[in-house]
Amino acid sequence: QTNRVLVLNTANEKKAGGEWDGGILTLEEGFARRSNLVQALNCTDPRTPAVQTYYPLPQTGAVYSPSVVVFREGFKGGYTIWGDDEWKVVSVVSAPPVRRPKTDETGMKYSFDEEKNLQRDKMKSILRVAALNGHTNLVLGGFGSCGPEGSGSGVYRNPVRDVCLLWKELLESEEFVGWFANIVFALAGDSGGSWATEDKDCAKEFNAFFG
DSSP states (O other): OBOSOEEEEEOOSSSTTSSTTTTOOSHHHHHHHHBSHHHHHTOOOTTOTTOOOOOSOOTTOOEEEEEEEEOBOOGGGTTOBOOGGGOEEEEEEEEOOOOSOOBOTTSSSBSOHHHHHHHHHHHHHHHHHHHHTTBOEEEEEOSSSSGGGSTTTSSSOOOHHHHHHHHHHHHTSTTTTTTOSEEEEEOOTTOOGGGHHHHHHHHHHHHHHHO
16 A cells, blocks of 8 residues: 555546646646646556557546656646645546536436446546555546536536546445545635636535535
C-alpha cells in the first residue's frame, strides 16, 4: 500500500490534457496547466517499447501516472508558480467518461442501460487501478456529471444522480468494500460563472448519497 493520494482526472479520450493550451476551463485542462500532467500522460512505459502513445484511450481503459507534480495556482490565482517547498506530488488515474449520453426528462438518469453500463465499467476500471497500485486514499469526482463537464451545457453531460448511484454501488461491492480508507469527491463547486447552479445541484446529489 501507499499513502500517496490518487486523484481522478476526467480525461479527454483523444488528447493528453485535452485543450489545456487553449481557453477551455474543464477540470483536466485546469489540472494540466498547474502541473506536469500532460508530460506524464505522454510518457509511455519503457517496458513496453511497442506502445508509443496511450491515445486514443480505450473505452474502458485508464492511464496510471504514479508521480504528477503540482507546482502552481489555478485560474483564480493567475497560475502563479509556488515556492519550491510548496510543490505537491500526487498519483493520477486518467479515464474518459461516457460522452453526452441520452438522459431522461429530469436529466438525472440515463435513458439507455448500455450507456449506464459503459459508465459503470469505466468507473470500475478507475477503482481497479487504485486498488492494484495500493492506493487507499482517493480524490474522485463527478466523472463527467458536474460543473463544466456535467449535465446541461457541459462537455460530457452525464446524469449526476446515476453517477452517484454507480459510485456508491461500486464502492460497496464485494470487489472494493473495505479497501479504501479515505475518499473525497472534488466537484468544482467554486468554479462560479455559468456553472454555479449546476455545481450546487451536483453537490446536493453527492451529499445525499455520501454526506
